[in-house]
Amino acid sequence: YLRESASLAARRRAEEKLLKDATITGIAYLTLTSNYPISFQGIEDKQLYDANKNALWEMDKFKDIALEYVNKLTAAADSLKSKIYNADLLAMDKAKKDYENETISLSAYYKILDDIINKKNISIEEFPNFTAFVKGGIKDLNINNLFKEELLVENKIHEAVSENDDQKALYIVSMALSIMDKMLKVKLVPEEYSYFLDNKKDFNPQYWADFLKEKSDELGLGLSISDNYYAISDNMPTIEKFYSSAMDRENAFISKSEDRMKKDNIKSAILIAGGFHTPTLT
Secondary structure, three states: OHHHHOOHHHHHHHHHHHHHOOOOOHHHHHHHOOOOOOOOOOOOOHHHHHHHHHHHHHHHHHHHHHHHHHHHHHHHHHHHHHHHOOHHHHHHHHHHHHHHOOOOOHHHHHHHHHHHHHHOOOOOOOOHHHHHHHOOOHHHOOHHHHHHHHHHHHHHHHHHHOOOHHHHHHHHHHHHHHHHHHHHHOOOOHHHHHHHHHOHHHOOHHHHHHHHHHHHHHOOOOOOOOOOOHHHHOOHHHHHHHHHHHHHHHHHHHHHHHHHHHHHOOOOOOOOOOHHHHHHHO
16 A cells, blocks of 8 residues: 555665665565565464464573573583594584684585595485585586585585594584574574484483583593583473474465465465475475
């Protein structure tokens, strides 16, 4: 209804600022800065949305103390890496941190992984998109599949270059800590959520503390290992509820979109959702 309030040029000038200020969303921006015949349909199921929202509020109650535990264990794990990891694992770990901290690009990170792959003669035939990317074959690249492959490539390299059980265990604990950090901050990507679902046995906060303390004592490092593991273990059902309810919403997204398209007798529409939902919706 605001379209009639001003000319298209005037609306575009006004809406640019409102969008940058996050006063409006991209959907409202598209409506107000065009004269296309557009109609919109909300695709949330209120019950599922509320369940997801309520789980988020519950997570917020313990998030800070849980993150404090994760941060302390992560610092302890990082201290142990210099004593337990070999040169290739250390190089890979540093590159991963640099990439996540945005001090190196994705291509630079993949180049480091590829150098280790070539040095150790690791077969990665099952990862065609990673191979295409490092070889510059952008034409054959599937971006969604590339990011699915990334975590699998990392795991295969770690498995190939790890020389003993301590190196493997420390990697598993560090991976779990990293993913738990993102789960609590609601910054998890779909591939990491899939890793969590496939490796739930590794998400045992008491084991993380026990393993790190044992290795610290063996190496005489005297690291201070927090035993506040219940901040996560007691709240794991709520964390899982948040992510499972987020995925439950996706069925509603599809069914409501299809219902509206059938009602309007159209064969194509644009579905707008957060990036976490992309793989399942696709």
